[in-house]
Amino acid sequence: MRQQQLALLAQRLGTAGARLSERHVAHHEQLARRLVRAAGVDLRARHLQLATFSQRLQALDPQHVLARGYAWLTDAQGQCCSRCAS
DSSP states (O other): OOHHHHHHHHHHHHHHHHHHHHHHHHHHHHHHHHHHHHHHHHHHHHHHHHHHHHHHHTTHHHHHHHTTTTTOOOOOSBBBBBBBTT
């Protein structure tokens, strides 16, 4: 009788351990999928942010500013004029 109870408990323990292991594996697989998805979202957001920074930086490029119609003025000594009175 005692041997049967121990055998039954050992079997239950083995089955419970296997189920727990399967749950852990499934949970880790789910976390891995979430991580990949989150990394993709983050990468796209950073790419968009980088493109925005690039556009803003290009807009400040002196050559682009001059191309929009602004002028670079210097005085007789070649110094930059920052005011009309200069």
